[in-house]
Amino acid sequence: MSLSQPSPTDDSPLTPTPLPLEAATATPRRTSRGRLTLRRFLRNRLALAGIGLVVLLFLMAYAGPLLDKWSYTDHDFESFLSSPSGNHWFGTDQAGTDIFALTCRGLQKSLIIGILVGIITTALAAAVGAAAGFFGGWIDRLLMWVVDLLLVLPSFLIIAIMHPVFQGKTWLIFVVLLAAFAWMITARIVRSMTQTLKDREFVKAARYMGVSSPRIIIRHILPSMASLLIIDATIQVSLAVIGESGLSYFGFGIQPPDVSLGTVIADGTNDATTYQWLFWFPAACLVLLGLAIAFIGDGLRDAFDPNSANAKALARSTRKRRKDADPQPATEDVQDVPGGTEVLGRA
Numbered sequence: 075m076s077l078s079q080p081s082p083t084d085d086s087p088l089t090p091t092p093l094p095l096e097a098a099t100a101t102p103r104r105t106s107r108g109r110l111t112l113r114r115f116l117r118n119r120l121a122l123a124g125i126g127l128v129v130l131l132f133l134m135a136y137a138g139p140l141l142d143k144w145s146y147t148d149h150d151f152e153s154f155l156s157s158p159s160g161n162h163w164f165g166t167d168q169a170g171t172d173i174f175a176l177t178c179r180g181l182q183k184s185l186i187i188g189i190l191v192g193i194i195t196t197a198l199a200a201a202v203g204a205a206a207g208f209f210g211g212w213i214d215r216l217l218m219w220v221v222d223l224l225l226v227l228p229s230f231l232i233i234a235i236m237h238p239v240f241q242g243k244t245w246l247i248f249v250v251l252l253a254a255f256a257w258m259i260t261a262r263i264v265r266s267m268t269q270t271l272k273d274r275e276f277v278k279a280a281r282y283m284g285v286s287s288p289r290i291i292i293r294h295i296l297p298s299m300a301s302l303l304i305i306d307a308t309i310q311v312s313l314a315v316i317g318e319s320g321l322s323y324f325g326f327g328i329q330p331p332d333v334s335l336g337t338v339i340a341d342g343t344n345d346a347t348t349y350q351w352l353f354w355f356p357a358a359c360l361v362l363l364g365l366a367i368a369f370i371g372d373g374l375r376d377a378f379d380p381n382s383a384n385a386k387a388l389a390r391s392t393r394k395r396r397k398d399a400d401p402q403p404a405t406e407d408v409q410d411v412p413g414g415t416e417v418l419g420r421a
Contacts, residue, residue: 142163146175153170154169164355187314204296221261
């Protein structure tokens with residue numbers, strides 16, 4: 075007795091039936107988190123406009139002096155309080171100083187101070203908050219006592235009181251003072267997130283493997299809250315620029331002969347209604363810089379948090395536009411996110 079083997083052409087259960095092309099291509103593709111975040115960010119037109127504004131302001135601050143024949147220390151004794159012209163693009167002040175050169179120099183200083191303060195503030199908040207949340211005990215109590223103490227101190231008043239002591243010193247001391255009073259709230263948020271993350275399985279596994287506590291914080295805990303730290307750094311840059319300008323406006327910030335946007339605006343305040351170019355050009359740069367960084371911060375928040383109201387509304391409008399433009403069903407890149415599935419784009 076012999077058993078007959080089914081031929082390869084028989085429609086038997088042993089022969090796999092190929093799926094139709096449409097069914098094979100209908101399965102959504104998975105996309106990496108980084109690519110997903112980038113696509114969400116690029117969908118935000120305000121965030122892209124903010125990046126464009128920041129780039130233009132950087133070009134103005136650092137490439138503008140190369141195109142202008144006047145320096146912020148030069149004086150044109152033939153042009154006092156002259157209006158904007160081909161010789162002086164933003165006009166001149168009472169001493170014949172070119173306002174465009176002053177604005178570029180002030181923008182340079184404000185950008186540098188804002189970036190440095192943002193980096194220092196975020197790094198300090200991450201270090202203190204993660205250490206307090208991870209170790210707990212007396213370390214947590216001591217660090218949170220320092221945080222609570224700094225939160226109740228009036229930072230503006232303290233910087234104003236300490237101003238005579240550091241007057242004439244390097245402007246980096248001013249950066250340290252601004253950063254010293256801007257990290258406490260973020261540190262509390264990082265502490266709360268660390269207390270949640272330290273009980274997760276990947277942190278416990280690292281402990282059982284003998285990984286040191288600082289290494290666990292740096293390699294496992296802080297990367298898990300990278301979105302929060304990136305957004306906080308962006309916001310801190312904007313707050314530092316506005317804070318520095320405010321302190322310089324009242325005479326507690328950058329001191330002559332150096333300038334910042336705050337000092338330029340302060341010098342032109344009294345003539346804002348008569349010689350408008352003394353005030354409005356540097357003030358416009360400050361407003362545009364603050365708006366641009368705020369737009370970028372909102373875009374980063376929506377990109378890292380798909381459950382935010384703005385991100386959901388943007389995703390719905392994007393899907394509606396694509397459906398109106400192409401009513402035929404098509405393969406889409408998707409990724410599971412908390413609260414649903416994020417649609418990325420057509421294949």
